[in-house]
Amino acid sequence: MGDQFHFDPATYMDMVKSEVPAYERLQDAVAEATEGMAARVLDLGTGTGVTALRVLERHPGAELTGVDESAGMLEHARRALPAADLRVARLEDELPAGPFDLVVSALAVHHLDGPAKADLFRRVARALSPGGRLVIGDVVVPDDPVDIVTPVDGEHDRPSSVAEQLAWLTEAGFHAYSSWAEGDLAVLIGELQ
8 A cells, every 4th residue: 555654453444444434335346346266366455454355255265465565564464364475565566476366456556646557457467367357446536526435635545537447457458347336436347358
């Protein structure tokens, strides 16, 4: 998560749930979007491991690799995900060696600006197996400003619209679509053909 070292793993969930009222529905939608995918999973912006746990509940036995730039958040995640390969790294860094069948990310990609998102999507496409899937659940710029719910600071938070991200996913070689949206949150799916 972009320069978010000030997050305290012990209070992170309370903070997120207060700022993102639809947090649980977003996590459910991300996990649901992973159906039919399993074996090797890469979680981008693992944080405390909430998304990874939801995905692994649907895919017991899947092999999980997770990256987050906060060692403290990953230390918390390690307790919940003892079998996972968790690494300190930024989303802008080289991705762990694939191939992965599934790449997931919740509430992390919005920390990247547009060109960095497009670059990440290209790198994810190279890290996925043929037929692999990318699932992103995140804050987006909604079509209607009345739908803005999540506080965005403009410095660490750089959400983009669904349309922009679908275009970058398509340019990266994905069949891209949104499977869920509520207010200023959306789940985007990119599938490699």
